[in-house]
Amino acid sequence: MDSRARAAVAPAYLFACLVLGGSAQxxxxxxxxxxxxxxxxxWAAWGNGDAPVAPPARQLLWFAALGIFVVLLQLVPLPxxx
Amino acid sequence: xxxxxxxxxxxxxxxxxxxxxxxxxxxxxxxxxESAAKFWKHHPAVEISQGLADIGTASRQRSKINxxxxxxxxxxxxxxxxxxxxxxxxxVQLQLGGKAEEASRAFLAAQxxxxxxxxxxxxxxxxxxxxxAALEGLKQTALLARLSPEGTASVAPYVAxxxxxxxxxxxxxxxxxxxxxxxxxxxxxxxxxxxxTDAILAIADARHRKPDSVWLPMLLDSLVASGDYGRAKxxxxxxxxxxxxxxxxxxSDFSSADAPTPFNWxxxxxxxxxxxxxxxxxLHVIFYGSExxxxxxxxxxxxxxxxxxxxxxxxxxxHAEALQWTLRCDKARDPIATITADQAAKHGWNFLVPANxxxxxxxxxxxxxDVTQQSDVTFAPLTLARGAENG
Numbered sequence: 001m002d003s004r005a006r007a008a009v010a011p012a013y014l015f016a017c018l019v020l021g022g023s024a025q026x027x028x029x030x031x032x033x034x035x036x037x038x039x040x041x042x043w044a045a046w047g048n049g050d051a052p053v054a055p056p057a058r059q060l061l062w063f064a065a066l067g068i069f070v071v072l073l074q075l076v077p078l079p080x081x082x
Numbered sequence: 083x084x085x086x087x088x089x090x091x092x093x094x095x096x097x098x099x100x101x102x103x104x105x106x107x108x109x110x111x112x113x114x115x116e117s118a119a120k121f122w123k124h125h126p127a128v129e130i131s132q133g134l135a136d137i138g139t140a141s142r143q144r145s146k147i148n149x150x151x152x153x154x155x156x157x158x159x160x161x162x163x164x165x166x167x168x169x170x171x172x173x174v175q176l177q178l179g180g181k182a183e184e185a186s187r188a189f190l191a192a193q194x195x196x197x198x199x200x201x202x203x204x205x206x207x208x209x210x211x212x213x214x215a216a217l218e219g220l221k222q223t224a225l226l227a228r229l230s231p232e233g234t235a236s237v238a239p240y241v242a243x244x245x246x247x248x249x250x251x252x253x254x255x256x257x258x259x260x261x262x263x264x265x266x267x268x269x270x271x272x273x274x275x276x277x278x279t280d281a282i283l284a285i286a287d288a289r290h291r292k293p294d295s296v297w298l299p300m301l302l303d304s305l306v307a308s309g310d311y312g313r314a315k316x317x318x319x320x321x322x323x324x325x326x327x328x329x330x331x332x333x334s335d336f337s338s339a340d341a342p343t344p345f346n347w348x349x350x351x352x353x354x355x356x357x358x359x360x361x362x363x364x365l366h367v368i369f370y371g372s373e374x375x376x377x378x379x380x381x382x383x384x385x386x387x388x389x390x391x392x393x394x395x396x397x398x399x400x401h402a403e404a405l406q407w408t409l410r411c412d413k414a415r416d417p418i419a420t421i422t423a424d425q426a427a428k429h430g431w432n433f434l435v436p437a438n439x440x441x442x443x444x445x446x447x448x449x450x451x452d453v454t455q456q457s458d459v460t461f462a463p464l465t466l467a468r469g470a471e472n473g
Contacts, residue, residue, distance in 0.1 A: 031105035035098055042094040046087060 013040060126162035129154045134167060166192035166199045173205060182209060200229050217253045220244070224261040238267035245272060245281050254285045265290050266297070273300035276308040279317070293323045299342045306344060306412065311383055311441040318345045330389075331382055331444065335363040335463035344381035355448055360460070364396065369404055369448035369457040377405070378446040381412065386437040388469055394462040395427040401457040405448055407431060411439035418442070423459060 013036060020029040053061070107125045110118035115131035122128060133155040140147045152175070159168035173188030186209045193202040203226040210219035220241065227237035245254045245268060258265040269286055272278040282301060290297075298321060305314035318324050324332055324341030332346050333339075336359045339346070349357040354375030356368045367377050395402055405423035410416070419433030423446065435442060448457065 027105050027108045031101055034101045034105075038094050038097050038101065042090050045090045 009040060009043075013037065124157075124161075126158040126165060129158035130162075130165060130167045133158065133171065137171065164195050166196040166202060169195065170199070170201050170205070177205070177209075182212070185209065186213075198229055200226065203229065216244075216250065217256055220253060220257045221260075224257060224264045227264060228261075234263055234267045238264065238271045241268045242271035242278075245285055246278060248281070248284075251281070251284050255287070258285065258287055258290075262289065266295075269295070269297035270300055273297040273304060276301070276304040276310055279305065279310075279313065283317075291321055293321065293340055293342055295321070298322055299344075302342065302344060306381065306441070309413075309440075311381075311412075315345060315383060318342065322346075330384060330466040330468075331380065331464055333380075334466065336360070336365045336461075337363055344379075346380065348376075348379045350375065350377045355457075357446070363463050365461040367405065367446065367457070367459050367461070369401075369459075371401070371404060371448070371450050371454045371456050374448060374450055376445050376447045380444050382442050382444050383440065384435045384442055386435050386439070388432065388434050390467050390469065391426065391431040391433070392465040393423065393426045393431065395423065395459055396462050397460045399424075399457075399459040401455050402427065402459045404451065404455065404457045405446060405459055408443075408445050408447065409433055409435075410443045410445070411436070412441040412443060414439075423461075 013033075016036065017033055020026065021033055023029075103121045104125070106121045107118045107127055110121070111125070111127040111131040115128055115135055118125070118128045119132065133151050136151040137147055140151075152171070155168045155171050158165065159172075169188045169192035173185045173192065176182075176185035176188060186206065189202050189205045189209065192199055193206065196202065203222050207219050207222035207226060210216070210222060223237055223241065227233035230236065241254070241257075241264065244250050254268075258268075265287070269282055269290060272282050279301060282297060286295070286297070292298075298317075302314050302318055302322070305311070305317070318341065322342045322345075324345055332341065336347075339359060347357075349359070351357075352375065353370065354373050355370050355377050357377040358366050360366045365378065369377060391407065393407060402424040403422050407421050407423060407426050408417040409419045411418060418436065418439065419431070421431045425431075
């Protein structure tokens, strides 16, 4: 894929999230966004993963990992007293 | 590489199926829980909807609720701890078991999860009123009103009834600090009865004590209807901003539209005609001539005695004879004095206010003739003075 089109995928998806997401009423729009997100992740994982990750991208990955860790932490059930 | 791609495809397909199932359940569960259950039987949204439907059916049939229903809702609460419904169900269970305070905690938990939950606000309002916590109950009632369609208008009469009791005024004032919309509706509901004047003046805050406040003309009308003209005029002056000074007619020079009626002019804009203030202290009146009716009306409080009104016409009037000035005691059918506008302009208008007539309606109206003729008349400032004059 053309590198310019590749670079446009994430901003285009973010724009779609802003336009279609944000409302609990829009069930089908959210479904479309989730499916599109899955497709983007699958497409990213499909390609050659041997290419070196640039330092800024590596930092972003660490932030994303931290975010996922916080979400996982919140799923740990705590005693009601805490 | 191939293995990795196979894993990616398999995971993506699996997740996509879950995404579609989840969306179908979210869309169907609120109204068709059975259909939603076909997609994902143990999804918390399905369990909650199914459970609430079962409880509703059992309540309608006045039969005992199946314990499995409560177990299903408890299961949903574990899977979806942010859903308010299981807490509502638990609260109602506790309430029915006579544990009102524990029930209120469950309702508060439901409200924390969904601050727009109507049932939570309803149950909490009910609990607080029963517990004697009037202010908290009123806050929940106001929330209930805000969340319901046309809710503020529906709740206002009940809050107004509560506000009639002098002992409740501090709580009502406290409530109004955060509920401006409700204050408008409650004051308007109170203003329908002149007996509520003290309550209105006690609870209306500065933001709702202005000449354009919704309740003000309603209260003035109520006071006039009950014959309490002096109090109506005092409130009109203090809150409505009307200051007639030593003049007997307010805005006799047609320059001030700010103060409310009835002690200011009510000007017509209808099928009868049009009356409007014009620059240069003029009242411009167009009477269409096809239908009788009032064009300019004001309530005045003239002490008994003789009076003279000068109502000069300026410019080139057409059919001024179709317009007439009348003075009628409030609540009386017939006028105590009448004169056509052209005669009043030429000779002045002498009239006598009798002793049993504390308030009078001064009115300029149009009278249609056999042939429809439009009148177009402009009046100079009026001058009303005590004592008759020779025309």
